[in-house]
Amino acid sequence: MSSLGHQHSAASSGRARQYGGGLRTALIITASVMILEFIGGLLSNSLALLADAGHMLTDAGALGLSYFAIWFSSRPATSRKTYGFYRVEILAALLNGVLLVVVALLIFREAYSRFLTPQVVDADLMLIVASGGLFANVASAYVLFRTQSENLNVRGAFLHVLSDAIGSVGAILAGLAILFFGWLAADPLISCVVALLILSSSWILIRDAVDILLEGAPSHINLKSLKERIVSATGVRSVHDLHVWTLTSGIVAMSCHVVVDTDSPQWEVLMRVSEIAQHDFSIDHSTIQVEHEAAGTVGSCDCQFGAY
DSSP, X not given: OOHHHHHHHHHHHHXXXXXXXXXXXXXXXXXXXHHHHHHHHHHHTOHHHHHHHHHHHHHHHHHHHHHHHHHHHTSOOOSSOTTTTTXXXXXXXXXXXXXXXXXXXXXXXXXXXXXXXXXXXXXXXXXXXXXXXXXXXXXXXXXXXXXXXXOHHHHHHHHHHHHHHHHHHHHHHHHHHHHHHOOTTHHHHHHHHHHHHHHHHHHHHHHHHHXXXXXXXXXXXXXXXXXXXXXXXXXXXXXXXXXXXXXXXXEEEEEEEEEEOTTSOHHHHHHHHHHXXXXXXXXXXXXXXXXXXXXXXXXXXXXXXXXX
16 A cells, blocks of 8 residues: 555544544434433323434434444545545535434424424423433533534534434423423424524535535635745745645645746745645645746646645
8 A cells, every 4th residue: 555545544544533432422322312202202292302302313313324424434545536435424414414404394394283283291201301311412412522623524413413402402491381381382382493403503514515515615724825825935936726625524635736936946845835735724635736937938847746
């Protein structure tokens, strides 16, 4: 295996260890609470609990998908998949976002039915089950919180768990309203509020995943500033065809053409530009083509340098 292949494999394995453990723990907790809330929802006849249990069913699937994606993306690069399988994580995150939308729509439909035909709910049992679910969801969210800002797939799982926690809070509030005021409409009303929150979080997840798949420039990198810094490097006259994109969460790539002075050693220029990209803008992989300007013309030396 080449040096780049070794580095890719080591980086992928590191990501699997870094993000996989939290996802596995959250999956076990979520699956357990899902069964508890489903049984409790049937016994108490609470839509809020059944909606949250249904949501947690998709969450368990989403967490399992996320865990699989993290594991699968750790596979080494091949001659046809030269960047490896990093994008599997983003595809899984996109699917998670779509699943959240489906869950929200199903909750809206059932809530509408309950508004038309209010049903008796066992508020005491509802409160007990929802409180247990809230505790477990908070534990899962805590496990995922440390790494959710670094990985879009983990962020999707975190949003699933967080919306579960919100659903449990809603179920508790609905149970209190029914217990003390006999307000049966609180059950479907809280379910609609939860569904709206789910839609909000799913939009953010889908937007970020699509942006990566369309190879948009990462929001934290200012292309104008990057271009100015490259041009300011010793020996660089100009830069063009500058592209920056995200391979997967936390891994950014760049390619560009730099026009250099004829008397500037090209490898020194390559090193300077690569260091600017890596150290000043946290770009992990750079491909830089050097062009020499002479007598008003530009001639490409077709020289590339990769830093990964």
